[in-house]
Amino acid sequence: MILIVDDDHSVLASMELLFKQHGRPSRGVRSAEEALTALEAGGCDLVIQDMNFSRETNGEEGLALLKRIRQRHPLLPVILITAWGNISLAVAGMKAGAADFITKPWSNAQITQAVETALRLVESGARGGPPNAVPDRAALDRQFDFSMITGEDPAMLRVLDLVGRVAPTNASVLISGESGTGKELIAEALHRNSPRRNQPFVKVNLGGISSSLFESEMFGHVKGAFTDAHHARQGRFELAHGGTIFLDEIGDLELGSQVKLLRILQDRTFEVLGSSDARAVDVRVISATNRDLTRLVDSGGFREDLLYRLNLISVRLPSLRERRGDIPPLVGRFLQRCAHRYGREPLRPTDSALRWLAERDWPGNVRQLEQTLERAVLVVRGECLNLDDLRLLAELETRPTVERSLPSPGSMTLDEMERAMITTCLAHYHGNVTRVAEVLGLSRGALYRRMERYGLHPAAS
Ligand SMILES: Nc1ncnc2c1ncn2[C@@H]1O[C@H](COP(=O)(O)OP(=O)(O)OP(=O)(O)O)[C@@H](O)[C@H]1O
Numbered sequence: 001m002i003l004i005v006d007d008d009h010s011v012l013a014s015m016e017l018l019f020k021q022h023g024r025p026s027r028g029v030r031s032a033e034e035a036l037t038a039l040e041a042g043g044c045d046l047v048i049q050d051m052n053f054s055r056e057t058n059g060e061e062g063l064a065l066l067k068r069i070r071q072r073h074p075l076l077p078v079i080l081i082t083a084w085g086n087i088s089l090a091v092a093g094m095k096a097g098a099a100d101f102i103t104k105p106w107s108n109a110q111i112t113q114a115v116e117t118a119l120r121l122v123e124s125g126a127r128g129g130p131p132n133a134v135p136d137r138a139a140l141d142r143q144f145d146f147s148m149i150t151g152e153d154p155a156m157l158r159v160l161d162l163v164g165r166v167a168p169t170n171a172s173v174l175i176s177g178e179s180g181t182g183k184e185l186i187a188e189a190l191h192r193n194s195p196r197r198n199q200p201f202v203k204v205n206l207g208g209i210s211s212s213l214f215e216s217e218m219f220g221h222v223k224g225a226f227t228d229a230h231h232a233r234q235g236r237f238e239l240a241h242g243g244t245i246f247l248d249e250i251g252d253l254e255l256g257s258q259v260k261l262l263r264i265l266q267d268r269t270f271e272v273l274g275s276s277d278a279r280a281v282d283v284r285v286i287s288a289t290n291r292d293l294t295r296l297v298d299s300g301g302f303r304e305d306l307l308y309r310l311n312l313i314s315v316r317l318p319s320l321r322e323r324r325g326d327i328p329p330l331v332g333r334f335l336q337r338c339a340h341r342y343g344r345e346p347l348r349p350t351d352s353a354l355r356w357l358a359e360r361d362w363p364g365n366v367r368q369l370e371q372t373l374e375r376a377v378l379v380v381r382g383e384c385l386n387l388d389d390l391r392l393l394a395e396l397e398t399r400p401t402v403e404r405s406l407p408s409p410g411s412m413t414l415d416e417m418e419r420a421m422i423t424t425c426l427a428h429y430h431g432n433v434t435r436v437a438e439v440l441g442l443s444r445g446a447l448y449r450r451m452e453r454y455g456l457h458p459a460a461s
């Protein structure tokens, strides 16, 4: 049963009618006391409450009721109704544990969407906190398609468990994590495991959209809407209709654009630039950032109400350092993939190489690991990936001299590059010509000929 708490008769009547149409029993009450009594009687699955009953209290009454409900029935979802102008109240409510908020005036679609999502999240256990037991990868794979994601470390298994629980709902999900931790991969997994999987998945990099282009990009424009609008253009939200929109780098969105985004997230309607009729869209919103949005809110760079709109559920991806158990299987995956790509047998890492890989800090996370291995496959000739090879690659990544030896187009000839590469390798392998020849994929003779041509000597390098 859904309990509706509002002092306004007409609100109660229209909501009760709405839920009846959707086959959900509901009951309306007009005060906080009545609400608490009704809850004690049991049988309630969700509460929708206004923030003021009988008196205008700036919402204190509503907040007090919310807090009492949270104390007595911590798992019961509560959806707040607030006025547009009083969004800070909604934010305070979300902090006090509300499941969601709806602003006046609302549409029926918004209410039913919010109610269904909140109920499904409770059902799935996604809001009950992290599970105590570490989920089992095989069990997750039986239920979901996570084939693109390597994850065996407990920290990652917990993430996948949460992703599985929220994927089938319409809840907006905010994915946070350092660069290269797999945020985009998780966004795709959410879409692929949702009922929207056969509908569009539209990715937008908000970091690349200036506020002057934001509206036409996201909402589209009609022909002639502005000087350069020679053709009508569909916006990203419309393109994502029925599916999922992935708002990447959300922390880079300018403040002016944030309020426009909030509007559409609130109402799920938008106006095409140059036209005045509002269009409705049905999209599921997933966003991602590598910035700390809470801190950004504190410094005034991000709207708090938008944050709460975006993160009904938040998924934090651990850095690779926090899930080292994933490193060996990731190494296996990437070496296998490269072998396939270059049509050769997968390189076999030696134990010491694997240990070195597992112990590094990987500031660029999974992406950096992937790139390191890709380079290794291109450079190493034998069947094994040795510790020395990896050390050399790491050096190539960081040494400024090598940066100069892997130059931008036009700044160096191929001969100069070859010379620089051989010099670096000779230095790294302490003049061991046999090893250098192996690493560079040359015969010893071919290497000696080149060294002669460039005037290089093993000892002198
Ligand atoms: N768990 C994983 N299993 C397999 N591949 C992964 C995993 N995590 C990340 N990757 C790979 O690492 C690379 C980076 O991942 P992705 O683009 O999703 O990171 P990101 O968090 O979005 O990074 P950024 O913040 O820089 O945009 C991709 O090539 C992706 O396929």
Ligand SMILES: [Mg+2]
Binding pocket: 183, 184, 248
């Ligand atoms: Mg990304």
